[in-house]
Amino acid sequence: MSVRTLRIGLCGLGTVGQGVWKHLTADRPELEARLGVKLELARGAVRNPKKRRSVRIPASKLTTDALAIARDPSIDIVCELVGGTDLAREITLEALRRGKVVVSANKALICAHGAEIFATAREHGGRFLFEASVAGGIPIIKALREGLVANRFPLIYGILNGTCNYILTQMEERDAPYTQVLGDAKRLGYAEADESLDVEGWDAAHKASVLAYLAHGVWVRPEQMIVEGIARITPADFKNANALGFGIKLLAVIWRDFETNELSVRVHPTLLPESHVVAKVNGVFNAISVQGDVVGTTLYIGRGAGQDATASAVISDIVDAVALLRRQKGEMIDGDFIETTARRQAPPRIAPPEHIEGRYYLRLTVEDKPGVLSAIAAVTARQHVSIASVIQSPAERAGAASLVLTTHRSNERALRNTIARLRRLRPVLEEPVLLRIAEFPE
Ligand SMILES: NC(=O)C1=CN([C@@H]2O[C@H](COP(=O)(O)OP(=O)(O)OC[C@H]3O[C@@H](n4cnc5c(N)ncnc54)[C@H](OP(=O)(O)O)[C@@H]3O)[C@@H](O)[C@H]2O)C=CC1
Numbered sequence: 001m002s003v004r005t006l007r008i009g010l011c012g013l014g015t016v017g018q019g020v021w022k023h024l025t026a027d028r029p030e031l032e033a034r035l036g037v038k039l040e041l042a043r044g045a046v047r048n049p050k051k052r053r054s055v056r057i058p059a060s061k062l063t064t065d066a067l068a069i070a071r072d073p074s075i076d077i078v079c080e081l082v083g084g085t086d087l088a089r090e091i092t093l094e095a096l097r098r099g100k101v102v103v104s105a106n107k108a109l110i111c112a113h114g115a116e117i118f119a120t121a122r123e124h125g126g127r128f129l130f131e132a133s134v135a136g137g138i139p140i141i142k143a144l145r146e147g148l149v150a151n152r153f154p155l156i157y158g159i160l161n162g163t164c165n166y167i168l169t170q171m172e173e174r175d176a177p178y179t180q181v182l183g184d185a186k187r188l189g190y191a192e193a194d195e196s197l198d199v200e201g202w203d204a205a206h207k208a209s210v211l212a213y214l215a216h217g218v219w220v221r222p223e224q225m226i227v228e229g230i231a232r233i234t235p236a237d238f239k240n241a242n243a244l245g246f247g248i249k250l251l252a253v254i255w256r257d258f259e260t261n262e263l264s265v266r267v268h269p270t271l272l273p274e275s276h277v278v279a280k281v282n283g284v285f286n287a288i289s290v291q292g293d294v295v296g297t298t299l300y301i302g303r304g305a306g307q308d309a310t311a312s313a314v315i316s317d318i319v320d321a322v323a324l325l326r327r328q329k330g331e332m333i334d335g336d337f338i339e340t341t342a343r344r345q346a347p348p349r350i351a352p353p354e355h356i357e358g359r360y361y362l363r364l365t366v367e368d369k370p371g372v373l374s375a376i377a378a379v380t381a382r383q384h385v386s387i388a389s390v391i392q393s394p395a396e397r398a399g400a401a402s403l404v405l406t407t408h409r410s411n412e413r414a415l416r417n418t419i420a421r422l423r424r425l426r427p428v429l430e431e432p433v434l435l436r437i438a439e440f441p442e
């Protein structure tokens with residue numbers, strides 16, 4: 001019996017694409033023996049074919065026309081690794097309309113166009129696989145969709161951006177300047193082509209949107225989330241957090257109250273108790289805690305970005321794609337691909353800010369003179385925000401003091417109102433810095 005050859009097209013041969021090319025080339029004999037097919041890295045699309053790359057790719061296989069790969073009838077599996085949402089959407093839809101399997105690492109694309117992509121796949125018998133889109137090498141999509149299918153998920157939280165975790169770790173451990181560490185993260189291939197997506201929290205928001213869809217069956221847009229990045233965190237915040245017994249992590253939190261049927265999705269720098277396992281996850285590593293109503297808490301840790309970890313996830317999807325393609329199309333049934341683990345129940349509503357509760361850390365740079373603290377306390381009191389502790393230290397600017405307040409339990413609405421009023425106080429010299437204090441179980 002002749003062995004079937006499956007042809008793979010890689011749209012994008014940057015950090016991730018070259019990793020896939022490298023490892024698939026090295027592992028091909030082993031994979032082919034296991035899968036019972038021949039795998040051919042048939043074509044690759046790039047913007048600049050003359051660019052030097054870390055893998056050797058015959059010029060005859062390269063094109064600048066990524067859509068030609070999506071439309072090529074001889075290509076069975078299309079890997080969309082160009083990034084962005086415009087060309088990436090076109091590649092994905094063109095390939096799915098032809099019944100191909102599309103493998104993607106592109107969380108921005110899924111967050112913006114996931115509903116359209118899944119609908120197109122369903123309509124045309126294509127398949128869309130996206131393990132690499134969340135948490136790099138951690139198989140969190142498989143865990144949610146397959147391993148935890150028996151569960152509902154009241155709480156999913158964790159570190160979803162490797163670049164930010166790398167930056168925060170380096171700032172805390174080495175006292176390294178923010179811009180220098182960001183430059184290192186870019187050189188190491190962790191950061192997005194537009195690094196503001198990382199440091200402003202949007203990349204983690206895109207990933208949280210993908211996880212929220214898998215867990216709850218609704219697409220939550222970034223505008224419906226609280227999204228705050230790490231750019232305003234200073235070495236003083238690490239010092240203050242340490243003094244209070246905390247570390248600082250950029251966390252994504254997906255919380256659902258099944259009684260009120262409300263859902264909130266947010267991304268923000270968070271103070272985590274130093275003893276918390278997620279607080280100890282450093283560098284480019286990601287960590288995701290998933291609380292299931294049947295299983296309890298499960299935790300996933302691994303490299304969240306970078307060439308090899310991401311290639312590992314893409315290759316796992318390619319292997320799944322081979323299994324899907326080996327089955328007769330006519331025999332495919334809905335159940336062989338579970339799109340979301342969410343139950344068939346009324347979709348959740350987005351929780352209003354007054355229902356999102358927690359404790360807060362507020363850093364203010366203020367004039368160092370009598371009456372300032374009481375003016376600030378009057379504002380918090382009017383918003384029913386109760387202060388738990390105050391740390392005062394000299395600020396960097398002359399004549400100013402840095403005030404760090406921590407609060408008892410309050411809510412997002414009250415804190416928003418508090419900050420809006422504090423901004424208007426004359427002795428408050430800079431934009432307040434607000435961090436959340438985690439209250440998660442271990
Ligand atoms: N880097 C990482 O750690 C991770 C990245 N991802 C995601 O993977 C995807 C790819 O990321 P990454 O590899 O880092 O990105 P890169 O910027 O390194 O690579 C992008 C690739 O796409 C090619 N490309 C861009 N525009 C076009 C175009 N118009 N036509 C043809 N080719 C084009 C580029 O060509 P050329 O090389 O000629 O410029 C390059 O090869 C993104 O969606 C990203 O979010 C997901 C997980 C981890």
Ligand SMILES: N[C@@H](CCO)C(=O)O
Pocket residue numbers: 133134135136160161162163164190191192198203304305306
């Ligand atoms: N820029 C992303 C890549 C992985 O999705 C990160 O740093 O996490």
